[in-house]
Amino acid sequence: MTSPVGISPLDEAREELLREASIEAEASGVEKVQEEAAPPRTLLVFFLGAEGFAVDLAHVRKVLRPDRIARVSGAAPEVLGLMNCQGEVLCILDLRKILSPGKETAPAPAPEGKFIIVVRHEGKEAGFLVDAVRDVVELPASSVHPVLETVDPSRARLFEGTVSYGGRFAGLLSPSACLNP
Amino acid sequence: MTTGTVDLLVVDDGTTLRGYDCRDVLRVEEAGEEETGSAGRYRIHLGRLGGAREVRCREVLGSVALTAKQIRPVPEVLSDRLGGEKPWAVGVTDRGICLLF
Secondary structure, three states: OOOOOOOOHHHHHHHHHHHHHHHHHHHHHHHHHHHHHOOOEEEEEEEEOOEEEEEEHHHEEEEEOOOOEEOOOOEOOOEEEEEEEOOEEEEEEEHHHHHOOOOOOOOOOOOOOOEEEEEEEOOEEEEEEEOEEEEEEEEOHHHEEOOOOOOOHHHHOOEEEEEEEOOEEEEEEOHHHHHOO | OOOOEEEEEEEEOOOOEEEEEHHHEEEEEEOOHHHHOOOOOEEEEEOOOOOOEEEEEOEEEEEEEEEHHHEEOOOHHHHOOEOOOOOOEEEEEOOEEEEEO
């Protein structure tokens, strides 16, 4: 049976389907363009124990082996001390203590065999002591996901997001939050 | 442009090396045994250049002359995380890094 204007209900349904399909195609096209427009993120992946973290390489000035670190009395617990880095005095922070403040009162970790990642953001600079530097990866911006809601808010503020890397998740550090107490 | 030096009295507070402008030092004296405790064995009386004050330390290591090249700004990240008296600079000496007060 046809409608008075000659369009069957089947045709109407087909047209509706085509319209929806074209809207979806248009939307996905926009997403694709947006994804292509956002530049990929180059991240330095490192570890604290078995836990993986990442920091945007744009904020990393250098990676060093720890040298003699002069302790500083009266400083916050996360301050490991000062290190002379080719005539430049660098403040070294214990990233473990920043990520888990007040969790332990164990003595400062021995820096032997570890690495210092020197991070600079908005004029502030510090070296973060980490256990291992694993990789440099380039990921599409869409790989950065929001921090899980289950993460404690005081800890969540230290992260820009979460990235999936090699089948694992790594917390993407916010340099600003980690450099400012 | 000058190429002078600043003479510092370098002391060890048990954790950190601290440097005080020698011109500011009035005298150094040994604390009595009953008051030594954790505060330190020596009392440094300062105030020749400004307000009188007293600091305690474990050891007096001696004086050192620092050139401008050896004097560096206090890293802001450290300054933000320091309680109490803030150093005005950091000195890079042969003995290690010392905070200048």
